[in-house]
Amino acid sequence: MCKGMDNKKQRGILVIAEQSNGEIHKVSYELLNKGRELAEQRNMPLDCLLLGGDGIPAEELNYRGAQTVYYMKDSIFSTLEEYTYKKNIVAFIEEKEPEIVLIGATNFGRSLAPRIAAALCTGLTADCTDLQINDEGRLIQIRPAFSDHLFAHIKTVKNPQMATVRYKEFAEAKRDLKNLENIIFVKPYFKQTSKSTVDEMIALDDFDITEAEVIVAGGRGIRRKEDLAMLEELAKVLGGKVGVSRALVDAGMAESSAQVGYSGNRVKPKVYIACGISGAPQHLAGMKDSQVIIAVNSDPSAPIFQIADYGYVGDLYEVIPQFTRQLRKEDAVK
Amino acid sequence: MNILVLVKEVPDMEKVKFDQEKGVVDRSSAEAEINPFDENALQAAVDQKEKEQKNVTVTVMTMGPQRAEKTLRDAYARGADKGVLLTDRKFGGSDTCATAKTLAAAIRKIGNFDLILCGEKSVDGDTAQVGAEVAEFLDIPHAYYVEEIRNLDHDSVQVTIENIGGDRQVRTMKLPALIGVTKNISRPKLPTVNRKLESLTIQVETITLQDLNGFMSEEECGFKGSPTKVSKIEIPKEVKKNNQVFREDFTAFLQSVTDVLTEKGIV
Numbered sequence: 001m002c003k004g005m006d007n008k009k010q011r012g013i014l015v016i017a018e019q020s021n022g023e024i025h026k027v028s029y030e031l032l033n034k035g036r037e038l039a040e041q042r043n044m045p046l047d048c049l050l051l052g053g054d055g056i057p058a059e060e061l062n063y064r065g066a067q068t069v070y071y072m073k074d075s076i077f078s079t080l081e082e083y084t085y086k087k088n089i090v091a092f093i094e095e096k097e098p099e100i101v102l103i104g105a106t107n108f109g110r111s112l113a114p115r116i117a118a119a120l121c122t123g124l125t126a127d128c129t130d131l132q133i134n135d136e137g138r139l140i141q142i143r144p145a146f147s148d149h150l151f152a153h154i155k156t157v158k159n160p161q162m163a164t165v166r167y168k169e170f171a172e173a174k175r176d177l178k179n180l181e182n183i184i185f186v187k188p189y190f191k192q193t194s195k196s197t198v199d200e201m202i203a204l205d206d207f208d209i210t211e212a213e214v215i216v217a218g219g220r221g222i223r224r225k226e227d228l229a230m231l232e233e234l235a236k237v238l239g240g241k242v243g244v245s246r247a248l249v250d251a252g253m254a255e256s257s258a259q260v261g262y263s264g265n266r267v268k269p270k271v272y273i274a275c276g277i278s279g280a281p282q283h284l285a286g287m288k289d290s291q292v293i294i295a296v297n298s299d300p301s302a303p304i305f306q307i308a309d310y311g312y313v314g315d316l317y318e319v320i321p322q323f324t325r326q327l328r329k330e331d332a333v334k
Numbered sequence: 335m336n337i338l339v340l341v342k343e344v345p346d347m348e349k350v351k352f353d354q355e356k357g358v359v360d361r362s363s364a365e366a367e368i369n370p371f372d373e374n375a376l377q378a379a380v381d382q383k384e385k386e387q388k389n390v391t392v393t394v395m396t397m398g399p400q401r402a403e404k405t406l407r408d409a410y411a412r413g414a415d416k417g418v419l420l421t422d423r424k425f426g427g428s429d430t431c432a433t434a435k436t437l438a439a440a441i442r443k444i445g446n447f448d449l450i451l452c453g454e455k456s457v458d459g460d461t462a463q464v465g466a467e468v469a470e471f472l473d474i475p476h477a478y479y480v481e482e483i484r485n486l487d488h489d490s491v492q493v494t495i496e497n498i499g500g501d502r503q504v505r506t507m508k509l510p511a512l513i514g515v516t517k518n519i520s521r522p523k524l525p526t527v528n529r530k531l532e533s534l535t536i537q538v539e540t541i542t543l544q545d546l547n548g549f550m551s552e553e554e555c556g557f558k559g560s561p562t563k564v565s566k567i568e569i570p571k572e573v574k575k576n577n578q579v580f581r582e583d584f585t586a587f588l589q590s591v592t593d594v595l596t597e598k599g600i601v
C-alpha cells in the first residue's frame with residue numbers, strides 16, 4: 001500500500017511549522033527548541049518547512065533556530081486542508097530525506113501527520129511529551145496513553161522517525177536576531193485537489209481557554225446556568241477565564257470550547273480554581289499540569305483534593321462570592 | 335448509501351488497573367466495552383439512516399480478538415445493520431500503521447463504502463491516528479474533529495469541523511470519504527430491548543489474514559508490519575501533593591490563596 005524509504009541516507013531534523021491566517025503557531029517555536037537539542041546531540045542540521053500564503057514572516061523561524069527555512073508559498077495553503085498539504089509535504093520529505101520529522105499536536109497537526117506517516121509507510125507517535133536520543137542515535141518518543149494513565153517509550157524502526165508533540169510541553173526557542181536569515185522558496189509540487197474543498201471558514205471568537213493564565217472552572221456543583229456569573233466575576237477580578245467540566249457541557253450550560261479535560265482542552269494556567277468539580281480522571285487529564293491548583297468542594301473525599309495545592313471543604317455558593325469580595329477589597333486598598 | 339463505522343473495543347477506563355511495578359495494563363481487571371467516542375460515530379451513522387429515510391446501510395467493523403464480536407453485537411443493538419470482525423493471531427501487536435493497513439485492506443476487499451466514520455480517538459491507544467491513516471491507505475479525503483454532517487448525498491458529504499487553526503471550517507468532500515467525529519456530533523441512545531435480543535442471533539462476518547490475500551501481505555500486518563515498537567512502559571506513581579485542605583478556617587484559606595496569587599503576580 002506504500003513503499004517507504006530504506007533506512008540509510010536520511011539526515012537531519014525537519015520541523016513542520018504551522019500557520020493559520022498567516023500567523024505562525026507558537027508550537028513551531030517549541031518544536032525548534034526541542035529540535036535544536038536533538039540536532040546538537042546527533043550533530044545534524046535542523047530545518048523547517050513552512051506552507052502558507054503570502055507575507056508570513058518566515059525569517060522568525062530562522063531567529064528561533066532553524067538553519068534553513070523552506071517556504072512553500074502559495075495561496076492554496078491559506079486554507080488548512082489536509083489532502084493538499086499532505087501531498088506537498090510528502091513530496092518534499094521524499095526529496096530532502098530527513099531522519100526525523102516533528103509536527104505540532106494541534107488539531108490540524110494531529111489530522112495531517114498520520115496521513116503523511118502512512119504515505120511514507122513509517123511510524124508516527126502521537127502527542128509526545130518528551131523526546132530523547134538513545135545510545136544508537138535513534139529517537140525515543142515518550143507519550144501518555146491509556147487516557148494519561150501511563151507513559152510509553154516508543155522507537156520507530158523506519159525512517160523518517162515521526163512524532164507529533166503537544167503544545168506547551170516545551171519552552172519556546174529564544175529569539176536570536178544574530179541567527180542568519182536563510183529562506184529557500186519552494187514551488188508547490190501539487191495544486192489543489194478536487195476531492196476536498198473548503199467552503200467556508202468562520203473565525204471562532206477570541207475565546208481560547210488554553211491561553212488563559214488563570215482559569216476558574218465550574219462543575220456539576222453549579223446548579224443553574226446563571227450561577228456561572230459568580231465564576232465570571234471571580235475570573236474577572238483575577239484576569240482569567242471561566243472553564244467547565246464536561247458535566248456542564250453535557251447539561252447544555254456551557255460551550256464545549258470552554259470544556260477542560262480529556263475530550264476538551266488541555267490547559268496549563270498559572271492558577272486553576274476548580275469549583276464543584278469532583279476530579280474525575282478525564283477532568284484531571286486536562287488540568288493536572290497547572291502550576292497551582294485550588295479546589296472548592298463540599299465533599300471532603302472528592303478526588304480533586306488529592307491533586308489540589310489548596311483546598312476548601314465548603315459550599316461554593318458561599319465561598320466564591322466571599323472570595324471575590326475579599327479580593328476586590330484588597331484591590332481597593334491598593 | 336453504505337456507511338461504515340470503525341469501532342474499537344477498549345477496557346472500561348473507570349475500572350482498569352495498572353501494575354506500576356511491572357509496567358503493564360491488567361486487561362482482565364475491567365470488562366471490555368465499545369470505545370466511548372465510537373458510540374458517537376455509530377450514533378451519527380444511525381442518525382443518517384433515520385434522517386430523510388435515506389436508503390442507508392450501516393456496517394460496523396472492528397479489528398480485535400474473537401471476543402470483540404460482542405462489541406459488534408452491541409453496535410447492532412444500537413442500530414447498526416451488519417458487523418465485520420477482523421481477527422487473526424497474526425494481527426496481534428499491530429501499531430496504528432499496521433492496524434490501519436489491515437482495516438484498509440478489509441475495506442477494499444468488501445468494497446463499496448461511501449462514507450467511513452471513526453471516533454475522535456480510542457481511550458486506550460489514545461492516538462487519534464488510525465482514521466486518517468486508513469484514509470491515506472485508501473487514498474480518500476478525510477476530515478477530523480467533525481461536529482456536524484451538514485449534508486450527505488450520493489456523491490459528496492459536507493461537514494463542519496469544530497476547530498482547525500482557530501477557525502470553524504465547512505468542507506465538502508467527494509465520496510468515498512472518511513470523517514473522524516467529536517462527541518458533539520450526536521447523543522448516543524440506549525439500545526432497545528428488541529434490538530438487544532435480536533443482536534444475539536445475528537451473523538457476524540469474520541475476516542482473517544487469509545481472506546485478505548491479494549490486499550495485504552503477512553509482512554505488512556501485526557508486530558512485523560509495525561514500524562513503531564514500545565520499548566518501555568512507565569506507570570507514574572500517584573503524586574501525593576504536599577497540599578493544604580481547609581475546612582472551617584476560611585480566613586486561613588483566603589490568606590494562603592491570596593499569598594500564592596500574589597507570588598504568581600496575579601493580584
Ligand SMILES: Cc1cc2nc3c(=O)[nH]c(=O)nc-3n(C[C@H](O)[C@H](O)[C@H](O)COP(=O)(O)OP(=O)(O)OC[C@H]3O[C@@H](n4cnc5c(N)ncnc54)[C@H](O)[C@@H]3O)c2cc1C
Pocket residue numbers: 218219220221222244245246247248259260261262263264265275276277278279280281282283286296297298299302314315316317370371457
Ligand atoms: C471518554 C470520556 C471523556 C471524558 N472527557 C471529559 C473531559 O474532557 N472533561 C471532563 O470534565 N470530564 C470528562 N469526562 C467525564 C468525567 O468522567 C466526569 O463525569 C466529569 O468530569 C464530572 O464532572 P463534575 O466533576 O463537574 O461532576 P461530578 O462528578 O458530579 O462532581 C460534582 C462535584 O461538585 C461537588 N458539589 C456539589 N455541590 C456543591 C456546592 N454547592 N459547593 C461545592 N461543591 C459542590 C460535589 O461534591 C462533587 O464532587 C469524560 C468521560 C469519558 C468517558
Ligand SMILES: Nc1ncnc2c1ncn2[C@@H]1O[C@H](COP(=O)(O)O)[C@@H](O)[C@H]1O
Pocket residue numbers: 340341342343369371372375395396397398430433437451452453454455456457459460461462463464465
Ligand atoms: N482495532 C480497531 N478496529 C476498528 N477501528 C479502530 C481500531 N483502532 C482504532 N479504530 C478507529 O480509529 C479511531 C481512532 O483510534 P486511535 O488511533 O487508536 O486513537 C477509533 O475511534 C476507531 O474509530
